[in-house]
Amino acid sequence: AxxxxxxxxxxxxxxxxxxxxxxxxxxxxxxxxxxxxxxxxxxxxxFGRSATEPTKAFLKRSEMYLHAREAILEKKWGLPRDYVDLHKQLCAIEYDYRKDLQFWVKPKDLLKKELDGSPDDADAFVMLEEGFRHIESYKAxxxxxxxxxxxxxxxxxxxxxxxxxxxxxxxxxxxxxxx
Incomplete structure (x- = not known):
């Protein structure tokens, strides 16, 4: 490697x-x-650690899905059209806002049961956005x-x-x- x-x-x-x-x-x-x-x-x-911005998200995993969601909504970048598994996994991610207004996504264990497997493609996708955020921080x-x-x-x-x-x-x- x-x-x-x-x-x-x-x-x-x-x-x-x-x-x-x-x-x-x-x-x-x-x-x-x-x-x-x-x-x-x-x-x-x-993914299981505390979020970098704890007032916005519950755990790092939730924070990364929030960042990816924001990037898609801002049309910063899009999704590949023909990547069916990625679309299926991202659509299965349920989120909510807790009482303290923290963004929260459904635990991965529950998603694994619903998807009959791990949402690895979706996790890799949100890691991509985290990489972009690191590049922006690095350039600064x-x-x-x-x-x-x-x-x-x-x-x-x-x-x-x-x-x-x-x-x-x-x-x-x-x-x-x-x-």
């Missing part, structure tokens, strides 16, 4: 923002490793943050050194990207 991230980082001109779900068994260790080499551009999300503080720069391209795996943009997109399976 490290080589893939380094290649993607070079591919985007060291501008990639990586958003990682800290829940589960893998996320936290991946976050720790990446945060050592590119601390200003790795965002760790714990650009002079205060030291960027990670790849010092030696020879540290990359051989497939990353040789791949052009076209080859990268066309040959992902052959390069072991899905192994």
């Amino acid at each position: 490290y080589g893939r991230v380094r290649y993607w980082d070079d591919f985007t001109g060291n501008k990639a923002i990586i958003v990682i779900d800290l829940g589960g068994q893998v996320g936290a260790s991946v976050f720790d490793d990446l945060n050592k080499i590119m601390p200003s551009r790795v965002v760790g999300i714990d 503080n650009e002079n205060k943050v030291e960027l990670y720069q790849v010092e030696n391209k020879l540290d990359q795996p051989e497939w990353a050194q040789a791949a052009s943009e076209r080859d990268f997109v066309e040959n992902l399976p052959e390069m072991g990207m899905y192994s």
Whole structure:
């Protein structure tokens, strides 16, 4: 995974923002490793933590769905038309405002029962908006943050050194990207 991230980082001109779900068994260790080499551009999300703005949302998960909802309503960006699972999952997300006017979304466990599976696509979608928010924050503080720069391209795996943009997109399976 490290080589893939380094290649993607070079591919985007060291501008990639990586958003990682800290829940589960893998996320936290991946976050720790990446945060050592590119601390200003790795965002760790714990859906169960308190919201950054507790007067607006109950938990981080609710806050992220609120931000994504606002972005869609403001036409900041839209949804892909042909992504049926994403639409189904987003439409299943029920929300309400609590007495203290905090935005609240239905717990994920209840959604899993209704959807016969986890709303992973919807969660990834709201993490995308969180990544955009991090970019906006990063740009506002650009002079205060030291960027990670790849010092030696020879540290990359051989497939990353040789791949052009076209080859990268066309040959992902052959390069072991899905192994």
